[in-house]
Amino acid sequence: MSTPRIKRLREAATGYAFLSPWLVGFLVFGLYPIGMSLYYSVSRYDVLRVPQYIGLENYTTLLFDDPYFGISIWNTLVYTALRIPLAVGGSLVLAILANQALKGIKIFRTIFFLPSIITGVVLSVIWLWMFNPQFGLVNTALGWVGLPGPLWLQSTEWSKPGLALMGLWSIGGARMIVFLAALQGIPEQLYEAVDIDGGGAWARFKHVTLPMLSPVIFLWTVLEVIFSLQVFTEAYVMTKGGPLNSTLFYNLYLYFKAFDDYEMGYASAMAWILLVITLVITLFQFQLGKKWVHYTGEG
Amino acid sequence: MTGVLGSIFRKAGLVLVIAIVVAAIVWDPGRQDWPDDGKTHIRYWYIVAAEDQIPFTVRRFNEAQDTVVVHATPIPWQEHEKKILTAVLSGDPPDVVSQFVPVVRWASRMALRPIDDLIAETGFDMDTFFPALVEEVTWMDRTFALPANTASYAFFYNRAMLAEAGLNPDRPPQSWNEVREYSKVITRYDDRGRMLVAGFLPPFSGGHAGILGNLSIAALQSWQLGANYMSEDGTVVNMDSPEVLRAVEWTKDYYRDYDFQTVQAFIGGLGTGEQHGFLTGKLAMVVLDMSFLDLIRRYRPDMDFGVVETPSFEGFPTASMAGSWWLGIPRGASNPRAAWDFMRFATRADIQLEELAARDDDLFPANRLAAVDSSFLVSPEIEVFVRQMEFAHSPIVVPLAHGVFWREFYNALERSIYGQQSPETAFAQAERQVQESLNRSTDYDEYVREHMAFMEE
Numbered sequence: 004m005s006t007p008r009i010k011r012l013r014e015a016a017t018g019y020a021f022l023s024p025w026l027v028g029f030l031v032f033g034l035y036p037i038g039m040s041l042y043y044s045v046s047r048y049d050v051l052r053v054p055q056y057i058g059l060e061n062y063t064t065l066l067f068d069d070p071y072f073g074i075s076i077w078n079t080l081v082y083t084a085l086r087i088p089l090a091v092g093g094s095l096v097l098a099i100l101a102n103q104a105l106k107g108i109k110i111f112r113t114i115f116f117l118p119s120i121i122t123g124v125v126l127s128v129i130w131l132w133m134f135n136p137q138f139g140l141v142n143t144a145l146g147w148v149g150l151p152g153p154l155w156l157q158s159t160e161w162s163k164p165g166l167a168l169m170g171l172w173s174i175g176g177a178r179m180i181v182f183l184a185a186l187q188g189i190p191e192q193l194y195e196a197v198d199i200d201g202g203g204a205w206a207r208f209k210h211v212t213l214p215m216l217s218p219v220i221f222l223w224t225v226l227e228v229i230f231s232l233q234v235f236t237e238a239y240v241m242t243k244g245g246p247l248n249s250t251l252f253y254n255l256y257l258y259f260k261a262f263d264d265y266e267m268g269y270a271s272a273m274a275w276i277l278l279v280i281t282l283v284i285t286l287f288q289f290q291l292g293k294k295w296v297h298y299t300g301e302g
Numbered sequence: 303m304t305g306v307l308g309s310i311f312r313k314a315g316l317v318l319v320i321a322i323v324v325a326a327i328v329w330d331p332g333r334q335d336w337p338d339d340g341k342t343h344i345r346y347w348y349i350v351a352a353e354d355q356i357p358f359t360v361r362r363f364n365e366a367q368d369t370v371v372v373h374a375t376p377i378p379w380q381e382h383e384k385k386i387l388t389a390v391l392s393g394d395p396p397d398v399v400s401q402f403v404p405v406v407r408w409a410s411r412m413a414l415r416p417i418d419d420l421i422a423e424t425g426f427d428m429d430t431f432f433p434a435l436v437e438e439v440t441w442m443d444r445t446f447a448l449p450a451n452t453a454s455y456a457f458f459y460n461r462a463m464l465a466e467a468g469l470n471p472d473r474p475p476q477s478w479n480e481v482r483e484y485s486k487v488i489t490r491y492d493d494r495g496r497m498l499v500a501g502f503l504p505p506f507s508g509g510h511a512g513i514l515g516n517l518s519i520a521a522l523q524s525w526q527l528g529a530n531y532m533s534e535d536g537t538v539v540n541m542d543s544p545e546v547l548r549a550v551e552w553t554k555d556y557y558r559d560y561d562f563q564t565v566q567a568f569i570g571g572l573g574t575g576e577q578h579g580f581l582t583g584k585l586a587m588v589v590l591d592m593s594f595l596d597l598i599r600r601y602r603p604d605m606d607f608g609v610v611e612t613p614s615f616e617g618f619p620t621a622s623m624a625g626s627w628w629l630g631i632p633r634g635a636s637n638p639r640a641a642w643d644f645m646r647f648a649t650r651a652d653i654q655l656e657e658l659a660a661r662d663d664d665l666f667p668a669n670r671l672a673a674v675d676s677s678f679l680v681s682p683e684i685e686v687f688v689r690q691m692e693f694a695h696s697p698i699v700v701p702l703a704h705g706v707f708w709r710e711f712y713n714a715l716e717r718s719i720y721g722q723q724s725p726e727t728a729f730a731q732a733e734r735q736v737q738e739s740l741n742r743s744t745d746y747d748e749y750v751r752e753h754m755a756f757m758e759e
Contacts, residue, residue, distance in 0.1 A: 047745075262384065264705045
């Protein structure tokens with residue numbers, strides 16, 4: 004073997020050796036579980052015993068025989084549709100407010116950010132009290148303006164909007180920071196051009212701010228849809244899927260099948276279906292994004 | 303020079319990477335080296351909520367003999383079952399575990415070693431335990447665990463609230479229909495129509511666990527009426543029998559006495575643990591297990607309350623439910639015999655009574671001899687709970703579809719109470735779901751038996 008060839012092989016071996024911690028981690032904790040999950044999705048498997056291959060039975064049962072599959076999909080999609088405008092829109096509005104050149108604005112930004120560092124379970128317990136239909140803060144506040152407070156988590160109609168409303172809690176978090184950074188990156192001359200054309204605040208927002216922020220809005224919409232499709236903690240802690248399965252979200256049902264019933268094969272099939280749903284929605288968003296997302300530098 | 307240094311760094315890096323990979327493969331963080339003292343050392347995993355102290359039975363066992371040493375490891379409450387099952391799956395489980403999840407949930411998945419050979423070898427008498435508890439630790443005619451502690455359910459009532467409503471606190475309700483009448487008298491509202499105090503609220507949703515009581519009144523009533531949810535051979539589920547439907551109709555009818563939205567708003571404000579409605583004086587009557595006596599002692603020591611047998615329908619006997627903390631030997635445990643010695647020691651009547659005396663809470667001993675001992679029967683309330691054990695049903699109704707059964711039961715109950723479906727339709731649908739799940743589990747079980755020989759060990 005020629006010397007350069009040996010040298011190249013040695014270099015490659017060294018490279019792979021340095022890569023190996025990540026590579027081994029990915030293969031063992033990433034690719035292998037993903038592959039096994041695919042195999043389990045066509046099996047009966049309860050973790051402790053040998054899997055039994057059953058072909059596509061888990062998928063056909065899910066799609067055609069399981070009454071909770073459709074319910075959980077519907078609940079998750081409705082929750083996603085309710086939450087996205089609140090979460091992304093709320094963060095955008097807050098970022099615009101936090102972008103004002105006011106005295107002490109940095110303190111306000113910190114205050115806005117603080118709620119987002121609270122973990123999901125703690126947040127859920129706090130909101131459980133806030134949603135107390137008789138004496139909770141939300142209904143008390145509604146009472147001040149003469150509005151009758153709903154039953155929130157006790158109601159089949161209000162449970163999903165209630166959980167979606169919780170998304171407002173974290174609007175001052177990472178989303179606001181990224182929006183703020185994007186806002187501050189908008190060139191001032193674009194606003195000056197609007198001013199020269201005689202445009203007002205609305206024109207500045209519509210023709211400069213919004214188009215310039217559209218890539219960030221798009222990014223967060225895609226990410227938030229993916230996060231929302233995986234909603235779990237709030238429902239697990241606050242409602243356990245009730246009342247009347249109105250908050251039985253897809254991941255909560257998946258959890259019940261996996262860890263209450265130990266039907267890991269069935270739960271794996273559910274996970275793969277969720278992946279396909281997420282993929283389809285994301286691709287659709289990308290298609291839609293071509294029509295409204297404006298990237299600077301494009302012709 | 304740079305080339306030489308670079309070569310040294312590359313080689314050193316390569317050696318380091320290989321060392322890390324090899325170490326990751328061969329390192330066994332779970333391996334423990336016991337002292338070479340000629341004794342058998344075993345690992346015992348038990349669940350803890352907050353206190354992290356060596357269990358009384360472990361200390362006592364280690365003092366009482368010198369051939370086996372038990373090393374106790376506390377497992378935090380959060381996701382405890384998954385942690386222990388992961389150890390079983392890894393092939394390096396503890397020698398003995400303490401758990402309270404349904405035994406059959408583990409036994410049917412071959413996570414536990416059958417102990418019939420150890421029982422026979424040592425002449426151990428399983429009749430020392432309450433029959434409902436023996437039923438709970440038995441699966442496919444094999445015994446998989448020893449019951450350690452248990453709980454039974456009884457009817458708690460707030461005497462002061464009964465008296466305040468003009469009812470005789472010395473005569474608590476005797477039947478479900480009397481409960482309904484008492485409740486109407488006790489329930490109070492504020493001037494805006496909000497419910498302030500409720501007499502009795504039978505749970506109608508799985509989400510009511512811990513808030514209105516940990517067992518379903520409808521299921522309890524159906525047992526009182528004689529419902530049998532499974533066929534004799536354990537293959538056919540029956541959830542829409544006349545007994546079940548009568549019980550569900552009772553709850554449905556019960557809520558006609560109240561504005562349902564007002565009740566829901568009231569329930570939304572109830573809490574669990576020290577915030578439980580019975581402790582905060584918002585609920586006058588509840589069916590709860592014996593551990594609630596501790597909560598009352600801790601948070602409302604001044605409460606004037608009574609405990610009696612759960613009411614029934616006129617002409618039908620009372621009923622209760624038994625849950626159990628148990629000790630079992632996981633599959634693959636390396637010292638089953640030593641583990642067994644510890645298990646039978648920990649469930650001995652005298653040891654259970656000693657443990658009781660050493661603790662400040664009321665543990666209900668699973669050993670019948672301990673449960674009828676005068677040192678345990680220190681109050682009329684505890685006597686009621688012991689009597690209720692004779693009428694206890696195991697919560698394991700459909701062993702191979704335990705989780706599905708209870709979820710479907712509550713779903714069907716909820717659909718019935720909300721009026722989304724008639725009880726007949728709701729429970730027929732639930733029955734279909736549970737039966738399908740049972741069929742799938744049975745089919746899988748048969749397949750596993752052909753491919754794993756564990757049960758024959």
